[in-house]
Amino acid sequence: MKYKIFTIFILFFILTSKSFALVSVDITRGNLDPLPTAISDFYLDPKLGDNIKKLQLESKIPELIQNNLSRSGLFFALEKKSFIQRPEPAHNKPRFEDWIFIKTQVLVTGKISLEKEDRLRVEFKLWDVVSATELSALAFYTTPDNWRRVSHMISDKIYERLTGEKGYFDSRIIYVSETGNKVDKKKRLAVMDQDGYGVKYLTLGNELVLTPRFSPTSQHVTYMSYFRNLPRVYLLNIETGIQDLVGDFPGMTFAPRFSPDGKKIIMSFAQEGNSDIYTMDIKTRVVEKLTDHPSIDTSPSYSPDGSYITFNSDRSGFQQIYTMKSDGTNIKRISFGEGLYGTPVWSPRGDLIAFTKLYRNKFYIGVMRSDGSGERLLTENYYQEAPSWAPNGRVLIFYRETPSDSSGRGGGAKLWSIDLTGYNERLILTPTDASDPSWSGLLSGK
């Protein structure tokens, strides 16, 4: 008798648990099957004025969401022309059989209406088609011209709901735009949305500019410039365009980054053949020397909580990766494999350090834990370097160059991205050649 009840209970559990199993995406495994996703056109409230209607946001917003989700490699977007249900009924009450029929597992619907004069309300819903459940429903309020930001924020919400991880779509990338012959390249700072839209140049190209990095609020940039033939670190306010020399150093400063609280710039200062790591408080201008060794110490990068720094040093005789406390104490070497290591950069999740490795004349982008264990190489190439983390610590952007001939032809630099799993290696289109990319944090600040 006890057995029978037990068996019935187990059967009941199995049957009911199947219907409660909601769809989710595991982004820690490799070799994923992208999740079939249907992103319906949004329903545009017919009461909206013609000036809004002509923007065609009902298809533009879903298109941006679809591009983001597809580019992540985790979602497979089904073609609109196969959709049976129209946007309005789909958003209010989806007929799930229609969506199961085209073999989607999740559905995104939305509605755009007028909140008040010149303010739109953009609502989206995320549905688990198989279990016939509404997973998410959120509304954003914005001016019509801000529709791209809203699309990126919706993409992040969808990504987060399905993977359990924060998204990375509401962000920007800064990089160095390159044109001209290799012997004398023209380099300019450029920013764009992470999907490549809206490239803006921040400098004119009259002097070499290198290695730009965003501040945590993405309002400022620090970079190295050869303005007036003096290689120094600068601070640029993106909004005002005003550039300030960082500190008053009697020699080359380079390799700058911000501290996670945005208050300091950390960089290298080269003097008499020795490069050490320094910080400067942006407000107080107080300078602190962190390393004191006749070797080259460079490429410093803070841990996300600001308590540690990883950096590149050749104090062992060759380029290796080290960590130290943010006061310069407790220096530890963490790279021990064969080859040379450089450009260490701490993940915003705090768990991993990405790096460039040179071994047997090939370049690798890799990651290791902050104690140096678990070294994993993600991609190999003739030449590539300088990984930078997406805000969710799951994707890396870096750049590659191809070989050039004796007249400087070829040798074009391009931006690439790759997932932490080593999959979804992707070229990022830019209007010119590009190098030294750096990813901002989430623009909303969270």
Added chain:
Amino acid sequence: MLFNNLSKVTLALVVTLFLGACATQQATTTTTTTKSDDAYTGTETVKFLADGVPDRVFFSTNKSDLTSAATTTLAKQATYLKANPTLNIVLEGHADERGTREYNLALGERRAIAAKNYLTSNGVAANRIKVISYGKEKPANPASNVLAWSQNRRTVTIKTN
């Protein structure tokens, strides 16, 4: 009895596997791929400050040591500069493209200083010498081959007046 032996063997195997894994993780010797002496010894790309005074010295991969060819050239430069005491110079340090950008900026500075130290210890006043590193940003030879890279690992002396 047989079962006991099998499980002992299995245990031994598993332990060996783990030990083997540990051994690889803790390797502390680093084999590098750099050659010890591949400094350029040719004359292509070399210009002259004056008759018989080459304007540049070359370095091995990842190194800033002066080769004997380099010290010979710098000695000539020192003589020339002492004979022309009103001349000022800038030493440009460079690296090849087969390295990370930031480290190469530092390496270029080290190579420029190596040349400067030789000149000052041979009688050229330090206040006549400026130093700048271009890392790998300004190759003398833009090709991607071993010869070009050796021509790019250099410190170039340039008259500023």
